[in-house]
Amino acid sequence: NAGVMQNPRHLVRRRGQEARLRCSPMKGHSHVYWYRQLPEEGLKFMVYLQKENIIDESGMPKERFSAEFPKEGPSILRIQQVVRGDSAAYFCASSPSLGTYKNIQYFGAGTRLSVL
Amino acid sequence: DAKTTQPNSMESNEEEPVHLPCNHSTISGTDYIHWYRQLPSQGPEYVIHGLTSNVNNRMASLAIAEDRKSSTLILHRATLRDAAVYYCILNAGGTSYGKLTFGQGTILTVHP
Numbered sequence: 001n002a003g004v005m006q007n008p009r010h011l012v013r014r015r016g017q018e019a020r021l022r023c024s025p026m027k028g029h030s031h032v033y034w035y036r037q038l039p040e041e042g043l044k045f046m047v048y049l050q051k052e053n054i055i056d057e058s059g060m061p062k063e064r065f066s067a068e069f070p071k072e073g074p075s076i077l078r079i080q081q082v083v084r085g086d087s088a089a090y091f092c093a094s095s096p097s098l099g100t101y102k103n104i105q106y107f108g109a110g111t112r113l114s115v116l
Numbered sequence: 117d118a119k120t121t122q123p124n125s126m127e128s129n130e131e132e133p134v135h136l137p138c139n140h141s142t143i144s145g146t147d148y149i150h151w152y153r154q155l156p157s158q159g160p161e162y163v164i165h166g167l168t169s170n171v172n173n174r175m176a177s178l179a180i181a182e183d184r185k186s187s188t189l190i191l192h193r194a195t196l197r198d199a200a201v202y203y204c205i206l207n208a209g210g211t212s213y214g215k216l217t218f219g220q221g222t223i224l225t226v227h228p
Contacts, residue, residue: 004159031213033215033216035216035218042218042219042220042221043154043160043203043216043218044218045215045216045217048213048214048215055213056214056215058215059215091159091160093159093160093216095213103148103207103208103213103214104150104162104165105160105162105216106162107159107160107161108159109158109159110158110159
């Protein structure tokens with residue numbers, strides 16, 4: 001059973017470009033979370049999605065950031081017009097749809113974004 | 117989410133037990149206690165969770181105080197691979213979903 005798959009593992013962008021980060025949840029999971037870890041800082045929640053719905057985006061920056069989780073395909077975190085401050089590790093997690101305890105989150109290995 | 121307090125860092129020797137404490141004095145009756153860890157350059161990894169009773173799994177044990185205001189993650193025999201940042205997190209559990217709020221965690225160093 002494959003874990004949470006994130007790609008790319010490393011992404012380099014120049015200021016002003018767009019960054020697209022992909023996340024495929026574990027099989028049987030329909031709940032996806034995105035977290036960001038800035039250099040030397042802790043993990044911060046960004047957004048929680050279910051298929052085709054954004055449930056909680058309280059941690060998303062108001063501008064340039066968006067997320068989606070379409071009916072088919074991976075979840076996408078999109079950052080438009082990247083700036084150096086966006087350089088960070090972005091982690092995706094998923095949790096199961098069924099079971100006694102649902103809110104155990106399984107994390108991917110992350111995408112490390114570097115903005116030049 | 118209710119706040120947790122952990123020591124910034126702890127050290128252990130390989131093959132010795134490690135007790136990682138966590139204080140959560142404002143825990144509510146429905147909050148579960150989660151532990152995750154993050155190895156260097158990797159994503160967080162679920163370790164264990166509990167509500168009231170002590171819990172054991174293949175990775176660790178979780179000892180929960182009777183008043184639930186503190187808990188301790190126990191690694192019975194530390195290995196070099198256990199060197200990581202350990203996070204204690206309170207989360208509404210059961211049938212609910214939701215974000216995890218990570219604090220600064222405890223950096224565990226394991227000496228050979």
